[in-house]
Amino acid sequence: MKTAEIANRYLDFFRKKDHTIVPSSSLVSDDPSIMFTIAGMVPFIPYLTGVVPAPYPSAADLQKCIRTNDIEEVGKTARHGTFFQMMGNWSFGDYFKEEAISYAWEFLTSSEDEGGLGFDEKDLWVTVYEDDDEAEQLWRKIAGLPAHRIQRMGREDNYWTTGQPGPAGPCSEIYFDRGPEYGKDGGPAVDDERFLEIWNLVFMQYAIDNVRSKTEFDIVGDLPQKNIDTGMGLERVAFIKQGVENMYETDQVRPVLDRASEISGRPYGANDDDDVRFRIIADHVRSSLMLLSDGVTPSNEGRGYILRRLMRRTVRSMRLLGVEGATFPELFAASRDAMKENFPEVERDWTRISTYAFAEEETFLRTLTAGSTILDTALAEAKGSGATKLAGDKAFQLHDTYGFPIDLTLEIAEEQGLGVDRDAFNGLMAAQRERAKEDARSRKKTIADVSVYGEFRAHGETRFTGFDDLITETRVLGLLVDGRPAQKAVSGQVAEVIVAETALYAESGGQVADKGQIIGSGFELDVLDVQRPVAGLVSHTVEVTSGEVAVGDAATTVVDAANRRQAQQAHSATHLVHAALRDTLGSGATQAGSLNRAGYLRFDFSWGQALSAETKTEIEEIANNAVRDDLEVSTRIMSLDEATAAGAMALFGEKYGEKVRMVDIGGPWSRELCGGTHVASSSQIGLISLTGESSVGSANRRVEALVGTSAFRELTAERALVAELSASLKTPKDRLADRIAELSASLKSAEKRIAQFEAQALQLRVPQLAEQAAGAGRITLVAESLGQVGSADDVRSLVTQVRERLGAGPAVVALAGEANGRPSIVIATNDAARAVGAQAGALVKIATQVLGGGGGGKPDLAQGGGQDASAIGRALTAVRDAVAAL
Incomplete structure (x- = not known):
């Protein structure tokens, strides 16, 4: 049974059980404290915790996930992979233990002809939390499992928490017995290699507090709403149903492994070390493909660093298999073809994905060449000084600064009869990891617990009126001072203000937050920032400049009209520049990020080489012609499928719901999904002046421009500068370039003669x-x-x-x-x-x-x-x- 078929069966089963089928969220997590979606439940945390009301009573999904904390285990075990897919069914107060257990057992054991997976009941074992008598009784009642195939486990294994005060509950896990050839009998409590966990049912029913560790916390009461959170690993089920030894040999992963084997000329299954490398390649290529499809690009920090590490580990593994040339065009294509049934976007966006992937491989191959030269010099110095080992700090410098893998350093050093001071290297690596962990901990500490917004979000979504109005009367629903709820805020304090409706735009989609004020009887608040801390809720960070504001007060949100107008000009200009880029360069020039603020735009796009002066002029001219043509700017609300069918561009890194806002400028010429504010017609932009174009990565370029009045002022300043130079050099404006070139040539000639005199003096x-x-x-x-x-x-x-x-x-x-x-x-x-x-x-x-x-x-x-x-x-x-x- 193919992997895609297993997923489709799962979703069809729960669709028939009246679950809303939810598409996978992006691998880029909304949670600012984590880089990636690391588990199937991450997108549902706001609903499970009650911070955001669930939009449906029950749901099912196939969620793509990335987890790299066990990256060193990849390829060595049957089930460790950096990318995996989690099938889940969810209840938000709709049903609980009995239904969750019934659904799981029915889907697993129903015949394939009936739409199930057809597992033999005798091969399935379950675990329950040690005190959960109810779950054990339900398993015996629903599944008829004998007592010895229901094992009780403690908090370490069978209790779910977020690691923070809040919702929690016992778990029940379902295991598949792979048979005596994989280990000893006795169930999952005895051997979790033979008995493989395939499904975890979390019964979220308690509130916990005073969390001291994973197993040490206080259960302080029942949740007002009992939830179900389940997760079944698609890859694990796939390798069982396909009768292969591990996840790397399933139909969505094996094609990459086989292609690597063909390229290297080494058979899979003949050598343990080679097999680990083949599995690393197959896993990492798929993970990289999926990260690229969700808009992550290689870089030296954050998510981009993780992606770069995965891609470079792939290149390194191919090199250790004896292949030193480029292989990504073949490996990534094999992964694309294997994954496109579940995720068609990998084929739809192949031009963009492949551009980044191939450029990254070329860059790293050059790095390996340069690193080899540096390493050869270091090894020669070490041998010349009589050392038997390369210094650990030199190996670490090669790894950290140049991206040169340590195992290649070891291999090359050994060829020259030298070792490497691994103790010193490992010490430096450990120190670096600790710094990274401390940085992650510090970032987490700076993020307020989003549960503080739950009470405010319970009032409903914050209504944004700013598309039509710049002034809106409203009411203060809540206040936060120092991250904690407060009843009032007084003059001089900085606070967060939650109101029922607002005209102030919250930062998103590249457009910065509005400036403005919130005023009321007896208080004035200067707006410092506007954000959406949880879905549907707008929070205004303000400074109380006078008076005192309290929860329940009537208030008026006032947008700084001039700043908004200029920000709208910049945002609409960004759409025009994007369309002009695609007109000039083709469909491969897609947006990779943007920033729009009053008078200025920054636009990143996928492209592998610098733009010529002629190309930049052409892009600027196309964009300004669109301004001159006074194109209508229109917006429509529709479903995501309708917008995509109409040709609207969805931008990577953005999250879209069922309903989206499509912005047209001149009809289909510029058609994008966008929640930002815009001018009414293109002529209101005024002027677009491209001021710079530069590289921001191996396959990313950036253009910057001034817009409207800011562009006019810059051109005025340049005109004054040209006039000053013309007068100073006594040269007409149309001959300035030639005159400056003459002076530059004369200066270079003089410098050359001076250098010759200085060299002669030194020789003496x-x-x-x-x-x-x-x-x-x-x-x-x-x-x-x-x-x-x-x-x-x-x-x-x-x-x-x-x-x-x-x-x-x-x-x-x-x-x-x-x-x-x-x-x-x-x-x-x-x-x-x-x-x-x-x-x-x-x-x-x-x-x-x-x-x-x-x-x-x-x-x-x-x-x-x-x-x-x-x-x-x-x-x-x-x-x-x-x-x-x-």
Whole structure:
């Protein structure tokens, strides 16, 4: 039974049980404290906790999830994967234990002809919470399970909480017996490799408080509404139903594994180490594909870093299989074809997905080439100094700075007869992880517990009136001071204000929040920010500038009209720039992020190369022609399917409900899903002036523009500058570019002649410097400061010439100078000096420690620099002392 069929059977089963079928949420979590949707229940947390009223009494879904905390186990076990799909059925006060158990048992054990999965009842075991007599009795009543196949477990295994005060409840888990060849008998309490968990039923019925750990908390009462939260792992069920050994061999994963095997020429199943690599590749390619499809792009931080790590681990694994060229075009295509039945967007958005994937692989392959060069130099230095191991900090630098995998460092070092100081490397890695964990903990601490908004959200959704009105009369529903509910806020305090309706726009879709005020009888509040902390609720962060505001007060929200107008101009201009980009570059130029504020727009889009000056001019002209044509701006509310069918662009990273708002500018020419505010017609934008275009990633570009009055002011300033230059250079405006080019060429020629004179002057110093050689132990040493020099290259040239004049005896030359305010030092040694232990690289490190910088090189020639030019004398003294000590 194919994976997609299992999912379809599940959804069909619960559709017939009157459940609303909910599409999968994005892998990018709405919860600011977590980067990804790490479990099937994450999108439903607001409903389960009661913060947001559930829009349906019961639901079922197939939720895509990403979890990378066990990434090192991927490929080694039957069930660890970074991407997985969780089938779930949910009840929000609609039904409870008996129905949940009945549904689960019916779906699992009904025949395939009846729409079930056809599991043999004798292969299924269950666990219940140790005190949950009711669940055990229901299992015996509904399923007829014998007592020995119902095992009781403690809080560690069979009790669900969020880890915070709030809802909780006992669990009942369903296990499949894989047979005696996988382990010993005795049920899941004895062996969880043989007995594989496939479904977890959470009976959410209690409120807990004083949470001290996963197992230590106080049950303080019953929830007002009992909920059901279940999760069945699709991949686990799939590998059981398909009769394969693990999730990597299922129909949605195996094609990538097979393609990697074909490319590498190594068979799957012949070598344990290779098999782990094949499984890592199959898992990571699928995870990367799904993350890219949800708008995550490779970067060096946050979600993008996780994606980059998955992709680079894939490249590394292919390299360890003997493949050094690009493989993503074939591997990602295989994953696309395997996943498109469940998630058609991976095929629909293939152009964008593949652009990012292929560019990332090309970048990392270049990184590996550069890293290999750096590593070769480091290994040569280590061998030259007599070391048997590469220093741990050097291995960590290669890993952290250049993205060079540690196992490749180990492999290459071993080929050259060296080890790697793994203890030091592991220590640095552990310190980095701890810093990351501390950062995550600190980010979590800065986020208010969203449960504080539950009481306010219970009043209903905040009604936004700002599409039509800039002033709205309302009522204060709630106040938060220092993140806690309060009855009032007084002058000088910063607070959050919740009102029933508001004209003030909450930041979303790239458009920043409105500026404005909230006023009432006896109080004035300056609005600092407007956000949506939970779905459907708007919170205004305000400073009480006068008086005192209290819960229940009548209030009026007032939008800063000028700021809103300019923000609308920028937002509508962003749509025009997007359409112009697609007109010019094609459909592959899709939005990857934006920022719109009064007078300014920033627009990121998927594209792999810089735009020419002609292309930028064309984009700017198309956008401004649309302004001139006074195109109508219209909005319509419709279903997501209707909008998609009409050709509306859905933007990555945005969350859409069943009903969406479609914004047309000039009909289908610019048609996007957008909840922001806009001008009434394109001519109201005024003017769009592109001010910059740059790279923001391996396959991402960014354009920036000024809009409306801001664009006019910038052009006015540029006109004044041109007039000033024209007068200063006594050149007509139409010849300014030629005149500046002439002056630039003259300046470069003069600089070149000056450099030649300086080089000649330095050459004249070679005999003088050689004559200053003095004995330092067994070695002849020249260690002098040159004063001001043109560049480090001048010093390097001088050092090698002085070394040649010192003859065949042991000799070291160390010359330093100041170039552009910063110190530079170059050290050279001859064969005889190296024979008695003088290594240029080691001596440069001694000097640069004094200079406050770093450097390196080979045993015969090395150079470095620093921050403190005044320390040159001390650095040379340190070199003299080190040479004398030899």
